[in-house]
Amino acid sequence: MAEWIEILVSALLIIGGIFVLIGSIGLVKLPDFFTRLHAPTKATTLGIGSVLLASMVVHTLHEGSVSIHELVISLFLFITAPISAHMLAKAALHRQVEHLQGSDARDHRERAERQLPGDAPLENDAEASN
């Protein structure tokens, strides 16, 4: 194997490993489910794409013909990762999983109502009093 190809494959592997590791660290460290959903679905997918690219280069050189197998796996993962993330987010919303305080518009409702001018009633209140 030529020197520069070995360097290329090693760089792809290390970059992929770093991204996979960052995705899993995010899965452990981030504060609530909806932020935790970001780390594995983006960083880990990119990392595994990099590892599969490295494998493709190695096997193309080893077998002497273009190797397509890894492309199938990476295509499949790139298609299914957003779908499973979407389904997980939907399930979490349905089950009303704990979210970070302030990340939902309803958390700000009370403060917004408090900030209205005191002597100006809401439109509906004015209509009701008439």
Place this chain on the structure above:
Amino acid sequence: MLELALKITAGMVLVALALNVWRLLLGPSLTDRILALDTLYINSIALIILLGIYNLSALYYEGALLIAMLGFVSTAALCKYLLRGDIIE
């Protein structure tokens, strides 16, 4: 050099797998556990691909592809169960 890179990457993926198992055991909600399982199977695909590079064998793709497909189906089935209380209605 390639061997060293393979070993370093395998170490990183192993640490990632350990962190996923930690989240799987810790996970306060069920969706957290499903997300940890989802990440766990994706990281195991990475480990199998690394083994394929190390042994220069083309036999490992079938296993990786199988894990990818079954993992997605299981995540979809678990989410469906949480959403609807049933998998096939």
